[in-house]
Amino acid sequence: MSLCARTLTLNLLFLLLSWPSQSSASDKLEALSLKAIFKPPTLLGHRPGSHKISFDGNHFSYLWSEQKSEKKEHDLWLGTTDGKILKKVFAHEEKAQIWWLNEGSHLLLLRDKWLELTSAKDLLNNVPPKPIFELTSSLKNLKFPKDPFQIVFQDGERGHLWSLNLKTGTRDTLDRELKSHPSWVHYIPHLNKIATFTVPKDKSSSQPKQLCLIDVENKEPPQFSSLRESNNRLYLSPNAKWALLTERSITHQHGLIMADYLSEKVKAVPVRNSLAGDRAPVRSIQIWKDDKEDLIDLRLDGKLRYDLHRIQFSPTGVRVLFERLSEDRKVRQICWLDHDSLKINVLFTEKNPKWIGGPFLWSSWADDDEILFTSEIDGFNHIYLQDVKETEPQQLTQGQFEIQRIDFNRHINQLLIQSNEIDPSQKSFSILHLEDLERTKLNSLKGCASKAVWNKYGTQLVYLQEQLGVPGELYSLMISRRDAEKSIRLTRTIPDSYQALHLTPPEMIEYQNPDDQKRVRAHLYRPKDFDPKKKYPMVVFIHGAGYLQNVTQSMTYYDVNMLFHHRLTEQGFVVLDPDYRHSAGYGRDFRTDIHGFMGGKDLDDVVAGVEHLVKQGFVDKDRVGIYGGSYGGFLTLMALFTKPDSFACGAALRSVTDWRTYNAWYTNPRLGSPEKDKENYVRSSPIDHADKLRRPLLLLHGLLDDNVFAQDTIRLVEKLIQGGKDFDLMLYPSQKHGFKDPESWIDEYRRIEEMMVEHLR
Numbered sequence: 231m232s233l234c235a236r237t238l239t240l241n242l243l244f245l246l247l248s249w250p251s252q253s254s255a256s257d258k259l260e261a262l263s264l265k266a267i268f269k270p271p272t273l274l275g276h277r278p279g280s281h282k283i284s285f286d287g288n289h290f291s292y293l294w295s296e297q298k299s300e301k302k303e304h305d306l307w308l309g310t311t312d313g314k315i316l317k318k319v320f321a322h323e324e325k326a327q328i329w330w331l332n333e334g335s336h337l338l339l340l341r342d343k344w345l346e347l348t349s350a351k352d353l354l355n356n357v358p359p360k361p362i363f364e365l366t367s368s369l370k371n372l373k374f375p376k377d378p379f380q381i382v383f384q385d386g387e388r389g390h391l392w393s394l395n396l397k398t399g400t401r402d403t404l405d406r407e408l409k410s411h412p413s414w415v416h417y418i419p420h421l422n423k424i425a426t427f428t429v430p431k432d433k434s435s436s437q438p439k440q441l442c443l444i445d446v447e448n449k450e451p452p453q454f455s456s457l458r459e460s461n462n463r464l465y466l467s468p469n470a471k472w473a474l475l476t477e478r479s480i481t482h483q484h485g486l487i488m489a490d491y492l493s494e495k496v497k498a499v500p501v502r503n504s505l506a507g508d509r510a511p512v513r514s515i516q517i518w519k520d521d522k523e524d525l526i527d528l529r530l531d532g533k534l535r536y537d538l539h540r541i542q543f544s545p546t547g548v549r550v551l552f553e554r555l556s557e558d559r560k561v562r563q564i565c566w567l568d569h570d571s572l573k574i575n576v577l578f579t580e581k582n583p584k585w586i587g588g589p590f591l592w593s594s595w596a597d598d599d600e601i602l603f604t605s606e607i608d609g610f611n612h613i614y615l616q617d618v619k620e621t622e623p624q625q626l627t628q629g630q631f632e633i634q635r636i637d638f639n640r641h642i643n644q645l646l647i648q649s650n651e652i653d654p655s656q657k658s659f660s661i662l663h664l665e666d667l668e669r670t671k672l673n674s675l676k677g678c679a680s681k682a683v684w685n686k687y688g689t690q691l692v693y694l695q696e697q698l699g700v701p702g703e704l705y706s707l708m709i710s711r712r713d714a715e716k717s718i719r720l721t722r723t724i725p726d727s728y729q730a731l732h733l734t735p736p737e738m739i740e741y742q743n744p745d746d747q748k749r750v751r752a753h754l755y756r757p758k759d760f761d762p763k764k765k766y767p768m769v770v771f772i773h774g775a776g777y778l779q780n781v782t783q784s785m786t787y788y789d790v791n792m793l794f795h796h797r798l799t800e801q802g803f804v805v806l807d808p809d810y811r812h813s814a815g816y817g818r819d820f821r822t823d824i825h826g827f828m829g830g831k832d833l834d835d836v837v838a839g840v841e842h843l844v845k846q847g848f849v850d851k852d853r854v855g856i857y858g859g860s861y862g863g864f865l866t867l868m869a870l871f872t873k874p875d876s877f878a879c880g881a882a883l884r885s886v887t888d889w890r891t892y893n894a895w896y897t898n899p900r901l902g903s904p905e906k907d908k909e910n911y912v913r914s915s916p917i918d919h920a921d922k923l924r925r926p927l928l929l930l931h932g933l934l935d936d937n938v939f940a941q942d943t944i945r946l947v948e949k950l951i952q953g954g955k956d957f958d959l960m961l962y963p964s965q966k967h968g969f970k971d972p973e974s975w976i977d978e979y980r981r982i983e984e985m986m987v988e989h990l991r
């Protein structure tokens with residue numbers, strides 16, 4: 231036997247001996263099979279969602295599929311916010327839809343084309359709902375006027391606009407004096423009228439539709455204005471005296487396609503038309519005023535081309551604000567104008583030589599004179615308030631944390647704020663009272679609170695709460711001016727099979743990048759029966775999106791990957807999951823440090839994590855693998871191509887390989903123009919470094935990926951072939967960017983696992 235053959239035989243024998251046999255494998259490893267992780271019903275089950283709260287805050291509803299169901303079948307559940315009662319009121323087969331009315335705990339119910347009136351108490355006590363109205367087709371444009379028991383809607387097939395009293399059953403067609411059925415049905419609370427486009431009864435149906443105001447109470451005839459229907463997006467003022475019409479003109483149309491190989495004949499599938507370097511669409515605004523016949527053009531573009539981010543009228547409609555971003559995302563402006571002068575007034579300008587993004591760009595009128603907005607001008611996203619007559623804003627929150635979501639309850643003049651104020655890895659709530667600008671921090675459980683809904687008077691909150699290693703459940707919280715009561719758990723949806731595993735959550739660790747002393751956080755999974763004196767192989771997971779936070783006190787964005795990482799620990803691997811530079815949750819500079827060079831500081835942060843654990847003494851520096859998808863796949867390629875001494879192998883899923891062919895809105899702010907900033911694209915694109923590959927590489931991509939095209943991987947494959955490089959490839963004909971087919975998921979992660987076992991064990 232030759233030396234080469236003898237070595238191969240010994241290696242195979244070692245692999246067979248070291249791989250757990252069916253009889254010696256741990257029960258936990260068997261329970262954490264790839265099928266259990268990726269094929270429904272999975273170990274994690276389904277999360278409760280689409281939760282809503284009653285007007286009085288005493289009841290809540292949500293959608294949830296039973297733990298054993300293979301699909302999200304959306305059974306409708308109802309309960310009390312004190313946690314005492316919980317009941318499935320409609321199975322998914324009944325296709326029931328509900329809306330909470332603005333009175334007590336009353337509900338509008340749609341079931342089998344019937345609109346019905348009921349209450350939470352009646353549903354929980356099996357009292358049949360009261361049928362009110364039978365639809366001929368589908369329910370469209372449902373609106374809730376001032377009377378809590380009145381609704382306005384269109385009956386799909388006939389297109390008639392109805393007003394219906396849910397208590398009495400009294401009904402009326404609001405369009406009987408109109409020539410054509412209404413379109414663009416919009417309710418104006420300030421006037422208690424419906425705005426729509428239609429043709430007056432005394433005109434030909436071939437005439438253009440005009441803006442019409444219809445009194446909900448039908449006490450006055452419809453009022454027509456001079457505004458004609460168009461394809462432009464319409465923003466109507468609360469007093470209906472003026473409107474803004476916006477148009478978006480795309481200057482570049484590439485007509486990009488991808489191939490679908492699963493049909494009898496190969497089909498060309500249209501995809502996005504944007505490529506890096508494309509100019510932003512041209513935005514235009516026209517103004518309609520009720521005392522003018524013609525539209526007025528409002529010029530927005532000067533030296534910079536701006537993208538409109540938000541348009542909002544003040545509460546009474548005397549002013550309007552619009553928020554705009556320059557196409558390179560370096561300049562942001564919040565502007566306003568009033569009905570009379572139509573002069574653009576720049577209230578606030580924010581500039582960043584890298585790019586403006588952040589967790590939550592938001593602006594809103596506080597009242598007719600003051601504007602609320604968020605900004606990262608001090609390095610972290612915070613809330614500001616500015617009077618239209620003042621030159622400087624007032625900062626309402628401050629500190630090294632991010633405002634991540636805001637829900638403005640105008641009825642009580644309060645903001646419900648979600649932030650990571652307690653710790654970068656946690657999400658909690660607070661309430662900002664606009665009358666005195668004081669903030670109440672709500673009592674929080676350890677972990678991440680999100681997706682909150684509160685009732686109209688702000689007395690009760692229902693939200694999703696997650697902890698590290700514990701999937702999300704719904705909780706309620708009673709709110710008072712001074713404080714909040716203890717949170718009450720409402721649902722218990724975590725499968726017993728998952729809880730029985732007793733998985734040890736990953737540790738939260740922090741290390742320093744030696745190049746610039748930036749602190750980096752990561753999840754660390756230790757192997758089964760961990761011995762700090764041993765040296766273990768390690769797998770590094772790279773989260774996708776770039777701007778995404780994965781290191782949180784929750785299940786993380788990639789919950790199934792957490793289970794896969796536990797599976798790897800059962801086989802003797804250490805797993806590291808870092809929030810590298812560019813990740814969300816750590817402020818403006820942490821995000822923008824990769825400007826001009828993706829695959830630079832972000833990858834350095836990953837390598838610093840490897841070196842940190844190697845120095846701890848329990849990771850073998852020669853047995854470190856890396857894998858990730860999308861942006862994580864891109865960084866995996868950059869790691870193997872530019873840092874081969876740090877990684878023994880890697881698996882790249884749905885990877886960007888050439889930033890010149892990715893979309894403009896993501897790439898341009900980070901790298902600039904492919905023509906003017908060529909060097910940024912050369913150093914950031916894996917395809918330009920493919921000749922440096924000398925480690926085992928596995929490429930995986932869905933052929934129907936309409937985000938990162940499979941073309942990226944296929945072009946890289948050709949480059950590797952021409953360079954005489956060794957690699958493995960698997961393409962998935964039916965899969966898009968995010969895999970949905972369980973068999974494809976299982977095949978993909980089986981290959982990743984086999985690679986890590988072969989090259990690291």
